[in-house]
Amino acid sequence: MVLLIIGAITISLTIAAWPAIEKFGLRFLVTSTWNPVSGRFGALPFVYGTLVSSGIALVLAVPLGLGVAIFLSELAPRWLRVPVGFLVELLAAIPSVVYGLWGIFVLIPWVRTSLTPPLQAALGFLPLFQGPPLGLGMLTAGLILAIMVVPFIVAVSTEVMRAVPQAQREAALSLGATKWETTRTAVIPYARSGIMGAIFLALARALGETMAVTMVIGNVPQIKASVLAPAYTISAVIANEFAEATENLYLAALVLVGLVLFVVTLGVNIVARLLVSRVAGGPALIRE
Amino acid sequence: MIAAGPAYRRRKIINAIMSAATALCTIAVLVPLFVILLFLIRQGAGSINREFFTHLPGAAGEPGGGMANAIAGSLVLIGLAGVIGVPVGVLGGVFLSEYPGSKFGHVVRLMADVMNGMPSIVMGLFAYTVLVLPMRHFSALAGGVALGVMLIPTVMRTTEEIVRLVPQSIREASLALGIPQWKTMVRIVLPTAAGGIVTGIMVGLARIAGETAPLLFTAFGNRFWNWNLLQPIAALPLQVFSYAIAPYDDWHRQAWAGALVLVAMILVINVTARSFAARQVNLP
Numbered sequence: 078m079v080l081l082i083i084g085a086i087t088i089s090l091t092i093a094a095w096p097a098i099e100k101f102g103l104r105f106l107v108t109s110t111w112n113p114v115s116g117r118f119g120a121l122p123f124v125y126g127t128l129v130s131s132g133i134a135l136v137l138a139v140p141l142g143l144g145v146a147i148f149l150s151e152l153a154p155r156w157l158r159v160p161v162g163f164l165v166e167l168l169a170a171i172p173s174v175v176y177g178l179w180g181i182f183v184l185i186p187w188v189r190t191s192l193t194p195p196l197q198a199a200l201g202f203l204p205l206f207q208g209p210p211l212g213l214g215m216l217t218a219g220l221i222l223a224i225m226v227v228p229f230i231v232a233v234s235t236e237v238m239r240a241v242p243q244a245q246r247e248a249a250l251s252l253g254a255t256k257w258e259t260t261r262t263a264v265i266p267y268a269r270s271g272i273m274g275a276i277f278l279a280l281a282r283a284l285g286e287t288m289a290v291t292m293v294i295g296n297v298p299q300i301k302a303s304v305l306a307p308a309y310t311i312s313a314v315i316a317n318e319f320a321e322a323t324e325n326l327y328l329a330a331l332v333l334v335g336l337v338l339f340v341v342t343l344g345v346n347i348v349a350r351l352l353v354s355r356v357a358g359g360p361a362l363i364r365e
Numbered sequence: 366m367i368a369a370g371p372a373y374r375r376r377k378i379i380n381a382i383m384s385a386a387t388a389l390c391t392i393a394v395l396v397p398l399f400v401i402l403l404f405l406i407r408q409g410a411g412s413i414n415r416e417f418f419t420h421l422p423g424a425a426g427e428p429g430g431g432m433a434n435a436i437a438g439s440l441v442l443i444g445l446a447g448v449i450g451v452p453v454g455v456l457g458g459v460f461l462s463e464y465p466g467s468k469f470g471h472v473v474r475l476m477a478d479v480m481n482g483m484p485s486i487v488m489g490l491f492a493y494t495v496l497v498l499p500m501r502h503f504s505a506l507a508g509g510v511a512l513g514v515m516l517i518p519t520v521m522r523t524t525e526e527i528v529r530l531v532p533q534s535i536r537e538a539s540l541a542l543g544i545p546q547w548k549t550m551v552r553i554v555l556p557t558a559a560g561g562i563v564t565g566i567m568v569g570l571a572r573i574a575g576e577t578a579p580l581l582f583t584a585f586g587n588r589f590w591n592w593n594l595l596q597p598i599a600a601l602p603l604q605v606f607s608y609a610i611a612p613y614d615d616w617h618r619q620a621w622a623g624a625l626v627l628v629a630m631i632l633v634i635n636v637t638a639r640s641f642a643a644r645q646v647n648l649p
Contacts, residue, residue: 080472080473080476082480082514082517083476083479083480085491085495086487086488086491089491089494089495090487090490090491090494092494093490093494093498140390141390141393141394142390142394143390144386144387144389144390144391145387145390145391145394147387148384148387148388148390148391149391152383152384152387152388153387153388153391161391161395164395164398165394165395167398167632168394168395168397168398170571170572170575170631170632170635171398171401171575171628171631172574172575172576172577172602172627172628172631173575173576173577173578174575174577174602174605174606174609174624174627175401175405175575175605175624175627175628176401177606177609178605178609178620178621178624179400179401179404179405181609181610182404182408182609182617182621183400183404224394224397227394231394255376255377255379255380256380256384257379257380257383257384258376258380260383278482281482281484282482284484285483285484285485285486285487286484287484287485287486287577287578288577288578288602288606292606292609292610312484312486312578315486315490316486316578316581319490319493319581319582320581320582320585332490332494335486335487335490338484338486338487339483339484339487339490342482342483342484342487343479343483346478346479346482346483347475347479349482350475350478350479351475354475
């Protein structure tokens with residue numbers, strides 16, 4: 078049944094996207110005009126926006142998430158582990174539309190007035206941080222995505238680290254290693270591919286996340302060097318324009334970007350699961 | 366006793382620094398959670414009143430009105446999703462646990478996990494192409510299908526794990542009495558695992574309750590009451606989204622209130638689910 082569904086998704090999306098595939102072919106992915114009126118579609122700004130916002134999210138979330146996972150599975154006192162783990166899971170239970178709401182009314186003003194000025198004062202000479210402080214944009218989207226994917230990194234890496242055999246730890250400890258040295262030399266190398274899997278899993282989440290990103294990224298299909306400029310992502314363009322796409326070709330183009338997203342996240346997810354299952358013995362279920 | 370030489374001291378210090386650093390990471394991750402919950406309560410609680418739960422949305426720009434239809438619509442959609450997702454999920458999970466070693470089982474398990482990580486908007490596209498396009502209009506049914514499909518992998522994997530926890534001896538006892546395998550499954554194994562399965566279903570439902578993206582162009586939203594499954598229907602997350610990006614202050618307040626209700630609903634389901642699971646563990 079599950080196989081059937083995945084097959085059905087692929088087939089139905091391909092059929093619906095066929096007019097656009099036929100018309101644009103691979104050029105679809107490398108041109109950047111998106112003009113529903115003249116019927117010319119190129120998805121490059123969306124692909125770029127999706128990749129960069131997810132990239133920012135991972136840069137922020139991976140070190141934090143690994144820190145939390147190490148803390149929870151190795152270093153924290155035992156009584157702290159369950160409640161803190163529960164709180165981190167809670168972060169995953171908050172719906173993305175609520176993150177978006179919070180992003181619009183709290184995070185955007187904060188980025189505009191408190192984060193951007195010092196950032197520009199310190200690093201403003203880089204093209205990365207130039208432009209008017211709008212609050213909306215790539216950086217804000219990356220921040221909110223980081224908050225949203227951290228729980229996945231934490232949950233999966235904690236699980237793979239717990240799957241490391243106790244004997245492994247005891248061996249290191251009995252040689253006189255401190256707790257941190259045990260973690261670094263005995264636990265992390267053993268869990269490495271599982272941790273990579275956790276990162277890929279988070280990447281898939283970040284790539285596909287829709288609502289929160291749509292609400293804070295500004296929704297302008299452009300490619301700018303600055304992370305403070307508004308941008309657009311694949312999922313956001315589908316969310317915003319799908320209901321009003323009346324022409325066949327327009328609709329097909331939107332389904333086609335969706336298909337691209339589907340194929341990419343499918344690939345990333347499969348890699349992630351295979352990596353995790355190498356450590357945990359069987360693919361782990363993410364608890365949410 | 367090890368002599369406390371400088372090298373040893375240095376290692377102790379590094380250990381302390383790393384412990385502190387990871388603890389700081391944990392705090393940094395938890396801060397947004399508390400900030401979000403704080404804002405939800407501060408901004409949302411003031412707008413929650415009887416009108417919010419009993420009235421239809423007001424006209425654009427006018428104060429007043431509520432989200433009664435959206436709350437009801439969300440419940441309808443969740444119910445639909447359950448009707449579609451739960452049977453498939455439970456049966457699939459039972460299959461996976463009864464034939465754990467088969468190659469087919471491995472592929473199915475991998476695919477279920479992969480589906481679990483699929484972007485929800487893709488599920489919306491899928492429901493759109495199979496239901497909305499042929500029917501030529503948005504409908505509650507399409508929204509329910511999109512959510513139901515998302516529910517399957519969660520239910521399937523928890524069912525599998527729980528059914529596998531049922532002791533083999535119980536199964537053998539039943540089989541030894543000459544009870545056929547399907548009857549053993551239905552009358553012995555499933556009732557034993559029921560608590561855990563219910564937990565899995567509830568966690569899955571809590572997860573889809575907050576989904577917005579798959580509903581945008583399936584259930585579509587509706588400003589009025591609707592009980593016809595073939596017509597567009599309102600949903601709480603959709604309403605929160607459209608109010609949040611609207612330019613009216615009163616709608617922003619209601620969006621916060623809606624978000625608070627939504628999060629409260631999800632937390633209640635989650636906590637109830639956990640208590641079910643706890644009871645399961647306490648079984649002899």
